[in-house]
Structures are given as structure tokens and as C-alpha cells.
Amino acid sequence: xxxxxxxDLKQETLPDPYEDFMHHHLQxxxxxxxxxxxxxxxxxxxxxxxxxxxxxxxxxxxxKDDLISDTLETETFxxxxxxxxxxxxxxxxxxxxxxxxxxxxxxxxxxxxxxLDEVNPRLREPRELFSIFSSRxxxxxxxxxxxxxxxxxxxxxxxxxPPQPEYFYQxxxxxKVPEIVGEEQGTAVYQLDSxxxxxxxxxxxxxxxxxxxxxxxxxxxxxxxxxxxxxxxxFESGNLQKAVRVGIYEYELxxxxxxxxxxxxxxxxxxxxxxxxxxxxxxxxxxxxKPKSLYAVGMKPxxxxxxxxxxxxxxxxxxxxxxKYYKNTTDDGQQPLYCLTWTVQFPHDQDxxxxxxxYPYTYTDLQCYLLSIANNPIQSQFCKxxxxxxxxxxxxxxxxxxxxxxxxPQEAAAKKAVVxxxxxxxxxxxxxxxxxxxxxxxxxxxxxxxLLRDIFVFxxxxxxxPDGVIVGNYRCSxxxxxxxxxxxTVLKDSFPCIWYAKNMIKRLLEEREVLLYCDFHGHSxxxxxxxxxxxxxxRKHWLHERVFPLMLSKNAPDKxxxxxxxxxxxxxxxGTGRVVMWRMGIINSYTMESTFGGSxxxxxxxxxxxxxxxxxxxxxxxxxxxxxxxxxQTKYTQCLQELKELLQQEIxxxxxxLGQDMDLEGSWSDxxxxxxxxxxxxxxxxxxxxxxxxxxxxxxxxxxKAMLKKxxxxxxxxxxxxxxxxxxxxxxxxxxxxxxxxxxxxxxxxASCSPKRSTxxxxxPAPDVxxxxxxxxxxxxxxxxxxxxxxxxxxxYTYP
Numbered sequence: 001x002x003x004x005x006x007x008d009l010k011q012e013t014l015p016d017p018y019e020d021f022m023h024h025h026l027q028x029x030x031x032x033x034x035x036x037x038x039x040x041x042x043x044x045x046x047x048x049x050x051x052x053x054x055x056x057x058x059x060x061x062x063x064k065d066d067l068i069s070d071t072l073e074t075e076t077f078x079x080x081x082x083x084x085x086x087x088x089x090x091x092x093x094x095x096x097x098x099x100x101x102x103x104x105x106x107x108x109x110x111x112x113x114x115x116l117d118e119v120n121p122r123l124r125e126p127r128e129l130f131s132i133f134s135s136r137x138x139x140x141x142x143x144x145x146x147x148x149x150x151x152x153x154x155x156x157x158x159x160x161x162p163p164q165p166e167y168f169y170q171x172x173x174x175x176k177v178p179e180i181v182g183e184e185q186g187t188a189v190y191q192l193d194s195x196x197x198x199x200x201x202x203x204x205x206x207x208x209x210x211x212x213x214x215x216x217x218x219x220x221x222x223x224x225x226x227x228x229x230x231x232x233x234x235f236e237s238g239n240l241q242k243a244v245r246v247g248i249y250e251y252e253l254x255x256x257x258x259x260x261x262x263x264x265x266x267x268x269x270x271x272x273x274x275x276x277x278x279x280x281x282x283x284x285x286x287x288x289x290k291p292k293s294l295y296a297v298g299m300k301p302x303x304x305x306x307x308x309x310x311x312x313x314x315x316x317x318x319x320x321x322x323x324k325y326y327k328n329t330t331d332d333g334q335q336p337l338y339c340l341t342w343t344v345q346f347p348h349d350q351d352x353x354x355x356x357x358x359y360p361y362t363y364t365d366l367q368c369y370l371l372s373i374a375n376n377p378i379q380s381q382f383c384k385x386x387x388x389x390x391x392x393x394x395x396x397x398x399x400x401x402x403x404x405x406x407x408x409p410q411e412a413a414a415k416k417a418v419v420x421x422x423x424x425x426x427x428x429x430x431x432x433x434x435x436x437x438x439x440x441x442x443x444x445x446x447x448x449x450x451l452l453r454d455i456f457v458f459x460x461x462x463x464x465x466p467d468g469v470i471v472g473n474y475r476c477s478x479x480x481x482x483x484x485x486x487x488x489t490v491l492k493d494s495f496p497c498i499w500y501a502k503n504m505i506k507r508l509l510e511e512r513e514v515l516l517y518c519d520f521h522g523h524s525x526x527x528x529x530x531x532x533x534x535x536x537x538x539r540k541h542w543l544h545e546r547v548f549p550l551m552l553s554k555n556a557p558d559k560x561x562x563x564x565x566x567x568x569x570x571x572x573x574x575g576t577g578r579v580v581m582w583r584m585g586i587i588n589s590y591t592m593e594s595t596f597g598g599s600x601x602x603x604x605x606x607x608x609x610x611x612x613x614x615x616x617x618x619x620x621x622x623x624x625x626x627x628x629x630x631x632x633q634t635k636y637t638q639c640l641q642e643l644k645e646l647l648q649q650e651i652x653x654x655x656x657x658l659g660q661d662m663d664l665e666g667s668w669s670d671x672x673x674x675x676x677x678x679x680x681x682x683x684x685x686x687x688x689x690x691x692x693x694x695x696x697x698x699x700x701x702x703x704x705k706a707m708l709k710k711x712x713x714x715x716x717x718x719x720x721x722x723x724x725x726x727x728x729x730x731x732x733x734x735x736x737x738x739x740x741x742x743x744x745x746x747x748x749x750x751a752s753c754s755p756k757r758s759t760x761x762x763x764x765p766a767p768d769v770x771x772x773x774x775x776x777x778x779x780x781x782x783x784x785x786x787x788x789x790x791x792x793x794x795x796x797y798t799y800p
């Protein structure tokens with residue numbers, strides 16, 4: 001079939017170029033003295049190591065030292081099947097170690113066979129595009145930026161619901177306001193080194209973070225009587241930058257900003273050891289950035305005792321007394337800072353305790369949950385787990401598709417879609433707990449859950465920003481930017497999670513109608529749970545976007561507040577998922593805001609939310625979807641009528657506040673809804689931070705080059721600046737005209753022509769110099785209007 005090729009085979013067998021190069025390279029340096037034919041086929045060995053099921057990783061970090069070897073099956077590459085029988089016979093005579101020939105026609109990396117069996121061609125397993133865990137293998141270990149030190153301990157907590165309601169702290173007004181003294185009068189007992197902040201940018205990642213030996217950042221205890229607390233936060237989702245001991249039982253804490261930024265300090269999660277029982281400790285966080293907080297109205301921090309968890313099966317609980325949120329009086333010349341202080345007593349001596357802003361939910365927690373779904377033989381039939389993409393650090397962003405198998409293609413095509421996502425802001429862990437409650441219900445054998453799976457296709461992204469969750473950020477990704485302001489981005493490499501999520505939804509819209517989009521968030525300044533939506537511009541769907549939130553408030557009256565919902569679309573929110581999906585055609589597009597505190601409604605009034613409360617809201621979302629799509633439109637119609645009445649009341653209230661009286665009958669619905677609602681500026685929003693951190697330096701360089709090439713005239717931005725420039729130009733013209741009409745000056749007299757206004761009020765215009773105003777400067781006034789008096793002195797000609 002290939003005579004020329006067969007002739008070449010008879011004459012000479014060509015070696016693999018890489019094998020030949022390594023042979024000469026090692027011989028040159030004296031490391032290899034064997035014959036060329038004894039050189040192992042490195043490519044073959046690497047492939048067998050990669051694919052053999054008898055090789056496994058010991059642990060999750062995957063270092064070379066952790067490999068456990070076993071007897072290998074010797075597998076070699078098979079010649080392409082299009083060779084003739086004579087060619088195959090000659091090939092069999094060739095040494096198996098030299099089968100890697102240089103000709104691309106003779107080499108195949110896909111067809112394999114085993115030496116022990118007959119020639120039985122088979123295809124190599126395809127490469128895994130993304131590392132989706134299997135039910136037989138270990139979890140994918142989180143990948144960290146290479147600057148981050150990570151301790152080897154596995155941090156985990158039990159899930160527990162307090163038997164009694166946890167009430168808000170009631171401020172007395174006598175709470176102590178500690179003076180911030182810092183390291184000048186205190187002793188640093190914990191401090192992270194080399195944490196990347198503003199000016200740096202993400203470059204690469206690895207499992208386990210920074211290479212080398214992990215430093216012991218905590219102080220060394222001088223003996224059993226030393227009661228210094230030992231702090232730690234170098235674990236998944238941990239956040240604590242520094243701890244300074246300023247008293248025997250008093251500590252000042254500094255939180256780490258989001259990586260590669262100099263802001264966003266809100267989330268905290270750290271460990272303390274070497275505790276003492278029945279002693280009052282005081283902790284003060286000194287660098288919070290928000291002027292308002294729920295801590296000022298009764299919210300308590302969360303504490304977890306390891307001994308209580310082991311002994312009494314008690315998990316996270318609200319603790320703290322003398323809670324005070326106040327402004328930091330230390331002025332560093334930058335943005336104002338705020339402090340949170342509280343006191344606490346530990347339940348045991350020599351205990352290990354944790355403090356957190358809210359119930360933590362880590363990337364590893366999510367993977368364990370998804371692994372349980374993959375291992376469930378029933379749930380895995382209607383819940384398909386896929387990789388949406390990989391994050392900047394290489395962590396997998398998971399996508400779940402949940403629906404029951406359809407009997408016909410027509411039935412499958414008729415299903416509408418629902419899209420849910422969470423943790424675009426990594427410090428808002430309450431979104432993950434709501435998502436977990438939703439998944440628990442939708443994957444259950446409840447008749448309502450089965451009905452939902454029959455009529456909908458659910459697309460769920462449970463963690464949009466895994467990198468931020470892993471490193472303990474509050475708001476940003478490793479690009480140093482708020483992902484929920486970049487849904488309009490075209491920078492796929494900088495914001496992959498958002499780019500792929502948006503394009504997944506865009507393809508979904510081409511296939512079927514998307515009934516609902518909802519992104520789960522947390523809120524640090526308002527209690528209860530509420531939604532942000534988008535006012536519909538269509539008369540056909542007027543007020544329809546408010547029906548789902550109103551139904552949800554009726555299904556969860558002690559948690560969800562419809563009065564706190566807002567539907568105004570602001571310019572600064574154009575890049576959010578809610579607004580972008582709404583502009584793509586999804587009418588019911590929402591951001592669900594869940595408080596870090598608790599409820600002010602109904603039976604749960606003045607109590608903190610527990611994990612179970614948030615999970616129950618996930619169930620209520622499912623229940624509300626069924627009500628919203630009920631073929632019997634009675635509930636929908638009632639809600640729509642109620643919304644019209646509420647809107648009329650709101651308009652009357654607004655007009656009364658303005659002192660206006662207006663008959664709204666027949667015309668009230670023409671008033672724009674955006675004029676009625678206030679802005680959502682009180683929400684946890686930050687304006688778009690611009691380009692990702694790694695592109696900022698490049699942009700500055702390009703701007704500098706552009707300025708050097710072609711200097712641009714500075715634009716005047718304000719009316720005041722334009723008026724000043726106009727007066728200066730006019731004055732110069734007047735002075736020139738005056739000089740031309742004035743006779744020669746007396747010797748020794750000089751006039752200054754500076755356009756600047758004099759600061760000496762005693763100096764005025766020369767008495768014999770009259771302004772030469774143009775006649776056409778003030779046009780004639782209309783006959784039917786009273787002529788206005790012209791004041792030419794408004795454009796003052798000034799003298800120095």
C-alpha cells in the first residue's frame with residue numbers, strides 16, 4: 001500500500017527524536033553510560049503512569065513523593081492500521097523499545113495494545129478537560145495563589161441548630177469603647193507575611209499554596225501558666241491579618257483585605273487556642289470599612305468550641321456581650337476605618353475555638369456535598385454534574401443540570417428553565433446555605449420536587465467564585481475585582497466564571513424560555529431576606545416582576561420582607577447579573593439578599609437566622625415557583641391586584657409628602673415606577689473597579705505613551721470652569737481694544753494686563769475709561785414680555 005515506506009523500513013528504523021536527544025544529552029554529562037537500545041521509552045512510561053488504575057495518589061496534594069507504585073502492565077504503541085501485512089510483519093521484528101519513530105505517518109498516540117494479549121487495537125481514554133471528581137477518587141484539592149501559606153490541618157465543623165432562639169444583643173448605651181493603641185503599646189502575637197495587596201496581581205497557583213516550610217506565626221508559650229491566645233487563619237476561607245495583645249485578656253485584630261486590593265474588610269474567620277475558662281476576653285477588629293453595620297443594632301458574632309462539638313455535639317452559636325460598632329479615631333490619612341468590639345467567655349480551658357462573621361461554607365464543603373450526589377444512585381439519574389469552567393487559580397466551577405428524563409423530544413423541548421447561582425461574593429456564605437436548602441428539596445423524592453423536575457430544567461451554579469471563597473475574600477475574585485459588576489465583560493481570561501455563566505445562559509435562552517434567574521447574596525446592613533428586581537418597561541408585563549417576590553413573602557412571612565424589595569435599575573448596577581439577564585430577556589431576574597443578622601418579622605422577630613432558617617428558604621423558593629406557575633391563576637391574579645393597590649397607596653403617600661393633591665383615577669398607572677422607588681444605594685454595592693489588577697499597569701503604560709505622542713487639551717468639566725475661562729477670554733479682548741483706543745501713556749506709568757481678579761477691594765476701574773460693549777451683545781426683548789434690565793457689570797473687567 002505504501003511501497004516507499006516499506007522500503008525505508010527494510011533499510012533502517014528511525015529512532016524517536018526525543019529518545020535520541022536525551023541519550024546524547026545524558027552521555028555528554030556523564031550520567032548515562034548504557035547502550036542506546038536500553039534507554040527506556042519515557043513517553044510510554046509516562047502514559048502508563050497517567051492511565052494505569054494501579055497508580056493512585058496518597059492524599060490530595062498530589063506530590064511526587066506521595067505516589068504509590070505497583071507492577072505496571074507493559075503497553076506500547078501500535079502502528080497505524082493502514083499499513084500492509086508485510087509492513088506489520090516487519091514491525092513485529094523491530095525491538096519494542098524503539099517503536100517511537102520520527103515519521104508522523106508511523107506514530108499513533110491513540111491506538112494501544114498489550115504485549116500479553118493478541119493484537120487487539122483499542123483507543124486511549126480521552127483527556128479530561130476538567131478534573132471532575134469521581135465516586136471512586138479523592139476530592140479535587142483547592143488551588144491557592146503561590147503567595148499564600150496554608151496549614152496542613154483539615155478544618156471542619158459539625159452542622160447544628162440551637163434548640164432555643166438566639167436573640168439580638170440589646171445595647172445598653174454603656175458599652176466600652178476601647179482606645180486603639182496598636183503595636184506601640186501592645187505585642188504582636190500573630191501576623192501574616194507577604195500578603196499580596198494593591199499593586200500586585202495574581203500570577204499562578206498550586207495545591208497547598210506557597211512552597212516550603214510553613215512558618216509558625218503564633219508566639220511560643222513560655223510554659224503552662226502562659227495564657228497568651230494562639231491565633232491562626234491560614235486555612236480555607238480564613239481571614240485574619242494580625243493580632244496584637246494590648247492587655248492580659250484583650251486583643252486588637254486586623255483583617256486582611258481582599259487579595260490584590262486595599263479594601264473590602266468585612267468577612268472574618270479565625271481560630272484561637274490556649275483558652276481559659278470563666279475569664280472575660282475582649283476582641284476588637286480595628287479596620288472595618290463600612291460606616292453602618294448590623295452589629296450596631298444587635299447582631300452577635302459566631303463562636304465554635306471544638307470540645308463542645310466533640311463532647312456535646314454543639315456547633316456554631318451566637319456569643320458576645322458589650323458589642324459596639326464605632327468609628328476608629330486613629331487617622332492614617334486614608335479612608336475612614338470602623339471598629340467592632342465584643343467580650344466573650346470561653347466554655348473550657350485549653351480549648352480550640354473559632355470566630356466567624358457568618359456560618360462558613362467552604363469550597364471543600366461544596367465538593368463533599370456534590371460527591372454525595374454523585375454517589376447517590378437515584379439522585380445521579382436526574383442531576384448531572386458538569387464543569388462550567390475553571391477559575392483563574394484552576395479550581396473547577398461546577399454546573400448542575402436537574403430535570404427528570406423526558407419521554408419524547410417534544411416534551412423535553414417544552415420545558416422552561418430556571419437558573420440559580422450563589423457565592424459570586426465569596427464572603428456571603430448565607431447564599432450557599434440557601435442554595436443547599438434548595439438542592440436538598442429539589443433532589444428529594446417529594447411529590448412537589450418530582451413535579452418541578454418534570455416541568456422545568458434547573459441550571460444551578462452553586463459557587464461562582466471558588467477562588468475568593470478559598471482564600472477568604474469578602475467580595476472580589478483573584479482579579480482583584482467585584483465579579484458582580486462585570487457580567488458585560490468580554491475579558492474571558494480575566495473573568496472566566498462570569499463569562500462562561502453568561503454564555504451558558506445565552507445558549508439556554510436560544511433553546512427554551514428562562515422563567516426565573518436568581519443570584520443568592522448576603523446583606524450586612526439590613527435584616528430579613530428580600531429581593532432586588534427590575535421594573536418591566538412593557539405595558540403587557542406591568543408589575544409582573546413583583547408577583548414572585550410577593551408570593552415568596554406570603555410563603556415565608558417570618559423571614560422574607562416584601563417592603564424591603566426594590567425594583568429600580570440604577571446605572572451603577574448595569575454590570576450586575578440581575579440587570580444583564582433582565583436585558584437579555586429574562587423578566588423575572590432577581591438578586592436575593594439574605595441578612596447576616598436575623599428577622600424582624602412575625603414569630604422570629606429579633607432573633608438571629610440559623611442555618612436551618614436559610615435552608616428552609618431554599619424550600620420556599622421551590623414552593624413559590626409552583627405557585628407562580630400554577631395553571632389555576634387565582635393566586636397570580638390576586639397578587640397582581642394587591643400590587644396595584646399597594647402601588648396606589650405608595651403614590652398617594654409620596655404626593656402627600658410633597659404637599660400635592662392629585663386625582664389618580666385612570667392615570668396613576670402612567671407614573672414611572674422609577675420615580676416612586678428609592679435607589680438601592682443602601683445595598684452592599686461597590687462600583688465597578690475597572691480593569692482586572694494584572695491589566696492596570698499595562699493600561700497605565702499605554703496611557704503614558706499616548707500622552708507623550710499626542711498631548712490632549714484638558715477638558716473643562718464644570719460650568720464654573722467654563723464661565724471663568726469665558727470671562728478671562730472676554731477680558732483679554734476688552735483690554736486689547738482699550739489699548740488700541742487709548743492715547744499714549746505718560747512716561748513712567750505702566751499698566752498690568754493680568755486677567756486675575758484683584759484681592760484689593762479698594763481698587764476699581766479708572767474713572768475716565770468706559771467699557772466698549774458691543775451693541776449686539778443683548779438682543780432686543782420680545783414685545784409681549786417686560787424687558788429685563790441689562791447688567792453689563794456682571795462681566796467685570798478687572799484690574800490687578
